[in-house]
Amino acid sequence: MTQPQIPDDSHPMWFDETAIPTFEPLTNDLTTDVVIVGGGITGITAAYLLTQQNIKVTLLEATSLLNGTTGHTTAKLTAQHEIIYKDLIDKMGYNTARLYYEANMDALNLIDELVTNYQIPCDFEKQDAYLFSTTGEYKNKLEQEYQAYDNLNIKGNLEKEIPFNISIENALSMKNQAQFHPLKYLTHLVGLIQEKGGEIYEQTVAVDVEDSHGAAVVVTRDGFRVKANYVLACSHFPFYEGTGLYSTRMYASRSYVMAVKANKPYPGGMYLSVDQPEHSIRKATYNGEEIYLIGGEGHKTGQGKGMMEHYKALKRFCDDIFNENEYEILHRWSTQDLITLDKIPYVGAITKKRQNVLIATGYRKWGMTNGTNAAKLMSDIVLGKMNPYKEVFSPSRFSADPSLKKFFVENLDMAKHLIKGKMEIPRTKIEDFNPDEGGIIHIDGERKGAYKDKEGEVHIVDTTCTHMGCEVNWNESERSWDCPCHGSRFSYTGEVLEGPAETPLQKHDFHMADDYKFDDQRSGY
Template structure:
């Protein structure tokens, strides 16, 4: 990758997650024929792969359908902390749901951590797994007080840890809260091992196979975009955003949040541990080994998808933070991640609706997918085998608590309506001719809002900016060269193809000659 001498020039040109680089990932065919299995699993990330492994181990015939490449979604863009410390959450859970549910959430994620550790030990998986203490730190009096309340919550539900006065960085902190014996790992190396075990047990895996709908019934059938169908006794929706919502209306019950990651060579050695700030803007730190060299992952700058400032500014803010804390020799990788947040911050895992008990869903991990995704797979296994699980009621998607869910439902949907209206009223002054190479923007053509990206060779790619989900207007994401929807987080490539749902159809494309003709046509588009 190309680097320059000045600090802002160190950022790699192309966003690329470290986890997928230099890894020989297995490849799988596209589904071409109708098939019948016991369990159909949609989504090839940590939830889908772990579910397939667990169920194949139980002698069930499984088929995994992945719309793109395995492990290329949220799992491939993670920070890969395996922990039950999910920001400041336990005091809030105790206040909103009571101590027993807060304790269950901790136990579910601790069970997931222990499962991963057991798998690594049992199968001798070389995936850079290491136990680390996890810290939340506060730099203001307001958040120092919140950390004290969170420490009280730890004590109430029996979490090993407590308050400390300092952390080993050049960061002035008021206090910090530690959760002992958490972990980090290389998720792709770990999951490749499970993929091999799935295929050894006769499990089927298909890439480039997009699930688009379900024909419900006693044995539901998953329909794919190319035509082939997969029928099973159960369907597990493990895609990042549910490819099928039933009557659950999940797009109104979650919002999409983006964050940014740099993998850097630091001048100062990393002191161990995993860290996250309680204050905004979020800053998260952990070490990683890249080609035998120690790197630091600097993470943060969280914001709602499609909303906020120029995305490259988020990378630059992390770079400045890294320079202040460590001193940077080089930035080797940069990438961003998208996460879904539910109304009450607990994931939706279980029956998609009460009247469709053979369709199960897992979504809304709120940036903590390594533990929550594994917890989801363990819960799916128990539900399919008919075993009772204490976690079923905690995660059930049918829950709808008056507080905070109702308030958050109203706030989130007011936000969606605001962006829906705002996007329709905005008419930018930019024209296609104003763009430099490798630049994108919303443009106006004859009074119509369109999206344009001029690639590095000077070729223009024009799309309609109306999201194909509910009609909000997408915004240009310069950091990832994508069109992002501010309403429900759908993302599209600069050519209009769907990168992430809930949208299923691409943005309409226009070639430059068509645009020229349409620009001079008073009838518009």
Template sequence: MTHNHYTNQNLPQHTHSYWTEALHLPNYPRLNKDIQVDVVIVGGGITGITSAYLLVNEGLKVAILEADTLLNGTTGHTSAKITAQHDLIYDELIQHTGQSIARLYYEANVDALKFIEKLVTTLHIDCDFVNQDAYIYATTEEYARKLEKEALAYEKLGIEGELVDEIPIDIAIHNALVMRKQAQFHPLKYLSHLVQLITEKGGYIFENTTAVNIHTGEQPIVFTRDGAQITANYVLSCSHFPFYEGAGLYSTRMHADSSYVIAAKTNKEYPGGMYISADQPKRSLRSATINGEEMVLISGESHKVGQGGDILSHYKALEDFGQHVFGLETIPHRWSAQDLITVDKIPYIGEITPSQKNILIATGYRKWGMTNGTVAALLFRDAVLRRQNIYREVYTPSRFHMNPSLKNFLVENANVVGHLIKGKLEHPNKLLSDLSHNEGGVVTINGHRKGAYRDTEGKLYVVDTTCTHIGCEVEWNNGDCTWDCPCHGSRFSYTGEVIEGPAEKPLQQYDYTMLDNLLSEDSGY
């Protein structure tokens, strides 16, 4: 094993996704007037952009509304594997939804991979697309047996894959399951090419435009926070969490997971392939070329949003793993990702409710958004054009499998209630004067619970810790300097602005500068 003097102290101070930092897209205007189109798409990630590309090619008038800037959300923070090997899933799908649904889920994701590969080839998109074999590996006997069951599921479903005894990485394993000819790419290079084609064909893109509600009907109207309205024949909700739930109650049927990524230059040469551990703690590996140098993306450490404790420890755990396996020279980038997971682990894609056929959603990709997001775009195209699609029933949001959906539904909502009550009963001991520079946390001010962050210059930001979605108490994320809600996964900046839904309104902000100055004088700093 090669070692050097690299330490945890060399982790980057701030979280920046390599994908978003390496590519600069044009800026698009805010929607400031009422307009009418054929299809309005809410969300500028892989689902929204691919949907817009497909629909403008059909001659439709399309508009994308993005609350922030294009590709700055979940798509911009992915590990960008394009694969139908979605961890351990196929044996479970056979048990809970049947062999037919499990096979269709596999076929849908293979079709998505082929669709992306075909676009890259025919449009000559320079996006670092390369075919790779994908591996799930087991480091314990318990998970080796689970991989054997997953391999049997592959056989039943006609999936090309095989069990192997070793992988070309210095990790002691019991066995591994390989799926050949999968792929990886630079997602933003791929999607930025589609964005250019969308605008060339007359598609509208509006950034910093937050959709907040829908007036339903034959021609639904999307209302934006700033007052502008957009009327369309179809509304496609492609935001990470549906900005509009209707009667679907999607916040009760999903939970949000956080995971973490570091991009590292290693001492050992990376052998190729994409890898993910079957065991916990989860470890995922792939290569990426950054500034002309090959680096390794090491990701994992997933947990429910707002329930991860010391977030910096998760980044450090990934670093320790990388140091042990590869030896690390530098870590130029680190970032976190957030993913929604449905109660049966299949995304919700389709009509928001059976009675609202012109409002469609796509959510709950369970960390596999490159293929599932593309599946969603293809399903949306066919729904708008009123074409049949064999995958419609697999993903329909109105499904509800009794096992495991009912059990998981009850468990998830018990978790929400538990955190709602727990947060209201907690009485923080930390005070404003206890915060150092670049430190945040829940504090007590005049007997009340507040959230406070002191930046590197000493400036103080104070917010109400009550999430604006259903009233759970947010927790401080010291790895990303955000406030995260443990109930439904809403995230807020340290200033209180919404980063991730389902919350739509920011946390209430307070100015305690005068009080902080008095405390600083009294405490002597």
């Protein structure tokens, strides 16, 4: 193989081998039993579980099914969510830590059961999961986490090596975890939902929830209304916050993935380094061949170095574990997830007063099991069933959260970036743009974002995020405008890619004769 090159375009490999059905937008008012907003793993799994119980379900997706975080995952099915159990025991207690583990293992087992029962061809495979350290600091942390495993009766071992060209201090295994192809699995569930009469609408943006004599009404951007007994907000960031202040109780984090073909058989297992920055390794199948998925390099959305620098760092990691020139990068993509203050997702009633509006968010990059657990928990609430994990994941637990200090730290960080964005000074003229470059300019003293596309056309938008007024930054890898405060993302033409923002960035007409200045952000943030 020749010297490996990083692909120009971001493209998750999962879509190449999956025929995902498409659906028409909603064009009329409806009444249903349950309306689900969001067509990722949580929304689709919840729709499957409820339709199997003859509940009338309507699912609304703002863009297309599986096009969000679910379609950009590395698809590990595991309860080994980095170093977490020692922290949960210390801050939330033994019972909460044990229930968190059981909830995620139950989710893994539910997926295993559905794959087996329906014979879903989705590359489901049991694998042991490993955390590994390369420094003395994290060696000690893994030893403490191993003690937490022992206290919680989690099957795992502390080990001295892993089968890669990486010098480690130690590694912590968790037995009998799994991996799969998420889109093949969920596309099969979509077919089962349709067989039971579930209705699905794409290109349908939900913007609000209203009360209607005890029922809830989802209002779409196009003015259509869906009335239901329950609303399940499964839209990554809740499309409706109510009075829950969720944008102040979570922060968004991006990470990166490469699909790599190498002249080296995969040795088995799923791996994650715990030193910073983290790096992930797992096997996958692509076009019938065994490949590696290499991930990591996480950071807060809208903050940090230029996006391509993270891909370059992943490539350097590949150079370490493979022989140089003996691997090929097939695809690369990035993903985003939300992290709560105490690391446990929010799943349940949006507020204590709105028991028929349920949310599921904050999966901390472990959405395959957390999302499946959330779907099961919400469906049990709708069906009136007892669920042992209801209190652990309750969004209202914030009132007793021991991480209150972190609440203020995160919001101070958001305030810092809000002020920083307002004070930037441009340094370069817009005429210096090369094709496929973007950055900040000033027009009549106002901050604007500009992007010159590959054909030379310039697109200019207002850079003030429509959520809470922070200033967005240019992401050259995804050609998007990303908010460093709450993680909203916009296309270069201003359209909303990810919430909590609901309204596009305002567009601005471009006239080359005007004396625009360009802030030197072409290499990223």
